[in-house]
Amino acid sequence: MSLASAFQSLLLETLTKDKGGEPAWVYSFAEGDDEGYFGPGSAPWVVHGELPTLVAGVRALLMQALHPGALAGVHDHSRYEEDPLGRLSGTVRWLMSVTFGSTETAQQASAMVGKLHDRVRGTYVDARGVERPYAAGDPELLLWVHVAFTEAFLGAQLLWGSPIPGGADAYVKQWAVAGELMGVEHPPRSLAEHEAALAAFDDDLKYDDRTEQVVRFLRNPGLKPAIMPAYRVLFEAAVASLPERYRVKLRLERGPVRRAAAIGACRAFLTVAGKLVTHPGASEIAARQRIARIRAERFAS
Numbered sequence: 001m002s003l004a005s006a007f008q009s010l011l012l013e014t015l016t017k018d019k020g021g022e023p024a025w026v027y028s029f030a031e032g033d034d035e036g037y038f039g040p041g042s043a044p045w046v047v048h049g050e051l052p053t054l055v056a057g058v059r060a061l062l063m064q065a066l067h068p069g070a071l072a073g074v075h076d077h078s079r080y081e082e083d084p085l086g087r088l089s090g091t092v093r094w095l096m097s098v099t100f101g102s103t104e105t106a107q108q109a110s111a112m113v114g115k116l117h118d119r120v121r122g123t124y125v126d127a128r129g130v131e132r133p134y135a136a137g138d139p140e141l142l143l144w145v146h147v148a149f150t151e152a153f154l155g156a157q158l159l160w161g162s163p164i165p166g167g168a169d170a171y172v173k174q175w176a177v178a179g180e181l182m183g184v185e186h187p188p189r190s191l192a193e194h195e196a197a198l199a200a201f202d203d204d205l206k207y208d209d210r211t212e213q214v215v216r217f218l219r220n221p222g223l224k225p226a227i228m229p230a231y232r233v234l235f236e237a238a239v240a241s242l243p244e245r246y247r248v249k250l251r252l253e254r255g256p257v258r259r260a261a262a263i264g265a266c267r268a269f270l271t272v273a274g275k276l277v278t279h280p281g282a283s284e285i286a287a288r289q290r291i292a293r294i295r296a297e298r299f300a301s
Contacts, residue, residue: 025093029286032102035294036287043164043171044178048099049284051270051277052156057091058218058238060152065214066205066249067144069134072124073117074214098178100287110181127206139185144204146179146187147197154194159241159263160270167191207249215250230269237266 038044047053064070090113097109117136126132134141154171157164164171168191179187188194223231239252240262247253254262280288 026282027286029100029283030289032105032290034102035291036102037106037177041165043166043174044099046164047153047157047171048095049280050161051274052160055234055237056153056156058235059156060149061218063148063152063246065211068124068126068206069141070144071210072122072134073120073136096283100283127204137183142184144201146184150175155241160267205249207251233265233269236262
């Protein structure tokens with residue numbers, strides 16, 4: 001096995017928890033009767049098909065840890081410390097299914113996540129010290145998870161990825177579909193709406209013992225030793241790329257020199273990694289096969 005193949009296999013196993021590298025569900029994207037919610041050249045295809053997603057995933061988890069309601073669900077109902085790859089692999093599957101799958105595949109993947117969320121209920125103490133009930137399907141929590149996810153992936157792409165077709169506005173508008181699939185009632189549909197939605201949560205965010213626990217875990221998640229040096233680069237880049245108000249809330253302040261070094265180190269890492277991994281990935285290849293088949297059938301009829 002070449003160095004490139006070994007790196008790609010280890011990377012895919014880390015992201016998908018599949019010891020064979022590529023999980024079997026990837027190839028199901030070649031099946032289906034329509035082109036899906038997006039398509040080649042769309043903003044989500046570009047953003048989610050590139051390596052800055054590696055940073056974005058860590059960035060999203062850091063941001064989500066600041067909302068005590070969202071964090072309570074993870075703390076009370078997740079085994080993320082015992083099984084660090086379990087939750088990650090489920091999120092990767094959902095992301096790829098919505099981005100590259102048919103509409104039926106995207107809907108089924110979202111329904112599966114929604115079903116898992118049905119049992120996520122409890123109470124938490126909000127940023128004002130008031131005990132409140134929570135459920136994973138609460139409109140407030142669904143919106144926060146969606147905008148934190150969008151912010152993380154958009155920010156990482158703007159820093160390290162190729163240009164987004166249509167720009168940031170297009171990504172926010174098109175990815176609103178994913179929010180709707182997960183039950184978000186009015187997801188932002190422009191960059192301005194997205195930034196306003198994020199700002200509206202500022203007073204609801206806080207740092208507490210649970211946040212500290214998540215940050216400590218994300219700093220050292222116990223991955224395989226071979227992947228940890230790369231992960232440390234990604235973690236520092238995720239922190240450095242966060243908007244200042246989130247770094248301050250997370251108590252992960254970084255000076256300008258350290259931030260610039262982390263962003264530069266990540267750029268170098270992603271450049272090298274991009275030469276080692278296959279692009280486009282198996283998810284996109286399978287999706288293109290489905291679309292080519294559908295278009296050929298349409299032309300033949």
